Amino acid sequence: MEKNKSAVVLRGLKKYFPGTKALDWDEDDIIEVKAGEIHGLVGENGAGKSTLFQILMGIYDMTGGQMELFGKPYKPKSVYDAEKAGLSIIMQQPNFAYNLTVAENIFLGQDKKFLNKAGMIDWKRQFEAAKEVLHKFKFDHISPTALLSELGFEETKQVEIARALSSEPKVLLVDETSAAISKSSVDTLYQLLKEQRDKGCAVIYISHFIDEVHELCDRVSILRDGRLITKLEINASVSPDFIIQNMVGRDVSDAVYRSEASHSIGEVMLKTKGLKKDGEFEGIDLCVHSGEIVGIAGIGGCGSDSFGKALFGYDRIQGGEIYFKGKPVKINSPLEAMKLGIGYIPKDRDKEGLFLIYDSVVNISAANMKNVSKNAVINHRMEQKIAVESIQKFLIKTPSETTSVSDLSGGNRQKVAISKWVVNDSEFLIVNSPTRGVDVGAKYEIYKILEDLKNQGKGILLISDELPELIGMSDRVYCFKKGKISGEFTRDVFTEERLAGQMV
Amino acid sequence: MEKNNTFLVFIKKNISLAAFVILFLLFSCTTTGKFLRISNLLSVLTASTDLLICSLGATFIILMGSIDLSVGSMISLCGVIAAKIYLSTNSILLTLFAAVLVSAVCYLFMGVIHTQLKVPTFIVTLGMLSIARALVTMVSGGSITMIDYNGKIKQIFGLRPWILIIAIGLFAAVWVVEKFTLFGRFTRLVGGDENVARLSGVNVKKQKILVFLFAGLLTAIGGIVMAARIGSGSPSVGQGYELDVITAVVLGGTAQTGGVGGVRGTLIGVLTIGILANGLILWGMPSEVQLLIKGLVVIFAVAVSTERKQNMIVR
Structure with a gap:
């Protein structure tokens, strides 16, 4: 040639x-x-x-x-x-x-x-x-x-x-x-x-x-x-x-992500001790306070995805302890995690977060059925009202709340997936790559939602492989490397180079 | 153009309704009024009652993305048990109780095997198709058990008006369950995407077992109605019946992939099959031709109603 x-x-x-x-x-x-x-x-x-x-x-x-x-x-x-x-x-x-x-x-x-x-x-x-x-x-x-x-x-x-x-x-x-x-x-x-x-x-x-x-x-x-x-x-x-x-192409200053205010941070909400799953992660000790966004940085295969799933009871842990609000808890299924007030916004929203064949109403209330029903009978009007409110609050662009979510763009689908865990008043959210495949406009709206949740005193564990996002949003960041925590940084000291240095 | 389009979409979404209307008009015009006689229409309804009741349960199973092939054997088993218990006790309540109990045990068995051992429902229910047929042959000794025409069970479960009232009442009840209860919603969520359902906090295993029990309850009643209607509990009744049930549900617009459809469509599906069978008899068609046409109708209906663009993979 x-x-x-x-x-x-x-x-x-x-x-x-x-x-x-x-x-x-x-x-x-x-x-x-x-x-x-x-x-x-x-x-x-x-x-x-x-x-x-x-x-x-x-x-x-x-x-x-x-x-x-x-x-x-x-x-x-x-x-x-x-x-x-x-x-x-x-x-x-x-x-x-x-x-x-x-x-x-x-x-x-x-x-x-x-x-x-x-x-x-x-x-x-x-x-x-x-x-x-x-x-x-x-x-x-x-x-x-x-x-x-x-x-x-x-x-x-x-x-x-x-x-x-x-x-x-x-x-x-x-x-x-x-x-x-x-x-x-x-x-x-x-x-x-x-x-x-x-x-x-x-x-x-x-x-x-x-x-x-x-x-x-x-x-x-x-x-x-x-x-x-x-x-x-x-x-x-x-x-x-x-x-x-x-x-x-833009100044990666903090202003576009969130304010510097950290007065929302309260008591320890979730704490893990020596959490372990063979082939994924081991010896994970970390904690998340209420009103705090804690990031987990790591490259693909570092165990952070599996760790997020395990905290939600979707993957089984093989050892270690989880404390939620000071009490030791066992989380064996998503249902048990939900009962504690834990929510999970997955990385693959189409396969794990949303029912693509259904509309926004069904999707938004899917994890909230307890609150929109009485004696096992669904209150359709309440369900619809909550969906419409979420659509307005989170600026979800959809022709109507009864439009199938498969007709929405990635960013709007993600907002529906997030709404699902906001409306059921989850106190602790595990958020995995919330802006994956999302256009820039929606990206910052999603950051705004996360900041609001933080200010309401919710604990947020943000798992992401985008460093600017982690640096912009987190109060603290843990670095994962080959299934172990390889570093911990607070907001005042982390830079892209520092985090990356602990990841690879 | 635009109008034309919305009309086509409407037809596609309501293919069973369209088929029903077309067949109804067709038979009305070509049977010299025999089809439209009140007595004929009532007998079509009566003959559809057991199929409707069984299809209500099957709709939930299919809505959940599963399938039930055992229903034909199960109605035979329930019918024979009902006939035998009624013969010896003369009590409607005991008869109902016995048939429901047997059916519930069988369906619970299928649900548990499916969820715990992760055997696909196609296989579990295929197995039960044989098992239940074997059981009914053993229980009956291979002979039919007659049901007295003047007995209460015949009057209630086998003759108008009660048989129609029961069927319509059950339909309404199941429709309410589907539309307004958590049970109905969770069934739909599991069928929509099992994984997402689990991640939304639905106890998927429990839901599946409950849906099987629910279908078992309806199948038991369907079995009693069938036996009362034909006047005997027979170990050979209901062979190939599962195909009628699946045809009715699918014709009614419930997708085999789960999540989409409901019992309203199933009602139309059942009635379509009912008038199709009746009209073909009035035309003097032999039974094998009826079977042939029934097969063509279901294939054609699904072919027309499926949105192919969305289904890249068809299994």
Whole structure:
């Protein structure tokens, strides 16, 4: 392949979802990725990076704009089209058939290559080929005959890398891979990406870790809220801080998040001692006061998600004690947590927070049925009234309270999911990534809601992988690293660097 | 265009109502008035009572995202037990009690196995389909137990007007339960998304077992009505009955995926099946053709009413 030849050209991309513009470039915005370069794509959550990848892979249709691949117009209708055109992707969440073997997964959809004369799959040949692929990328410790479900997370990730590279792609998309794997694997990955680049492959690399991007990439494009902000050539004059400034695009001062006031902080509300769950977290001692927002910072797989679920009785703990308002408690189910006054706003609102097929009324009252019923009979008018009040109070944009929540945008869905735990007067809220996939406007409205709850004296445990959010909102932050608390900081001393230093 | 669209949406949402109206008009016009005779219409209603009562319970099970294949065997079992108990005690109360007890035990068994051992309801109820059929054959010794035409049980559970009053009363009661009680709401939440329901503090296991018990209660009454209506408790009655029940519920717009629908639709579904069977008999169709047409109607109704865009995956 010829180097410095234009591989991918993206022009004026637009992708609209109902109620939100995931990508909204100007007509003359262009990203050009050359063969033989690693092109960084950075931006905060909701900037449109993943959407861009999904358009490139033929998963989404564009609302507007053009794409070119090696000088020819490119418009994939499916992943199959995209792969045929020479694209390959390493995703944030690997997509596998877990009931099949490693070899079958590597060659998923390419079974025709291994047919014998009788028209059956020649398994032996497939295993050999898989072994060769794994060997090529130095993943010899993985057996091609192992079932995917038997592998650990890191090995799964390695299989995905091998699969993506085995097709010898001309364009390789990599999505935030390093967030999930260990340092040595990251180094291996970088080595592989550099090899691909030197072979003339065009690599587009998404990462939240700006230092890595700075070190690895030849050029960087910065997205923010669906817009293309700028393109930078990486050289000595461009510092990581400069990239971050462009990425955030606003002064990350505390004012946009919340006021500095901390008079709301009261007694200890929730305290854990030596909380443990095998393979997730252990020895967790922390406490949250009433009227306090306590953050948990950590990268994917650090155990903070599972810890949040465990406090709500959705994951079982295997050891340790929980004290709520000074009394030792056992929380074995969400129902028991709710009875104590604990609420849980989950990370995956569509799968864990909302009944997508129902309207706002049913969703908002789902955890509040006790209060809107008497002798097991539902008071429909009261239920409706509460929903309408929440819609007005939290500025939920919906045609009416009886509109199905699946018709709402991410931010408004999130506000419905939050309302559900506000209306039932939960005293303690476990909030996991409340602004994930939420547009900027709604983001700050959600921060406002959290601040109001804090001022009402509720205890809030904020689990998030967005540092600016944690720094902006929390009174204290615990850092999680590999299932353990690796640091604790109070509001007056934390900075992004300090927290990040304890996370990785 | 706009109007046309809303009309189409209305038809899609009320496909069973549309089917009902079309079939009603069709049979009214093509049977030289036989179909529209009051006595004929009343007999259609009477013949639909047991199906309605059983389908009410099944609606809750399907609303919850589960399925009940055992209902055909269960009505046979309940019918035989009712006939036998009534024959020996002559007491309506004892008869009711015995049938409900047996049914409740069977449904409790299914609910517990499903929730505790995590066996899918399709399998548990499929197993019960055989088990209950075996039980009824053992209990009856393979022979039918007659119900005296002049007995009280026949008068109340098998003849107009009481049989209609019971069916309509049960329908109204179940509708109220579905619409106005926590029990109805929790059923819907579990069917809407079991995971989210659990995370909203619903005791999902308990709810599932309760819904099975609820369906068991209705199936017991359905079994008594069936036996009283046909005049005997028979170990061979109700074969393939589960298909009628599922057809009625699905035709009524309750989605097999759970969460959507309700007993109002089921009422229309039952009546549609009722007039379809009656009209085809009036047309002189043989029973195998009736079966064929019934099958086509349910497939067609679901095909028309399903919003395909939202259902990427159909199992």
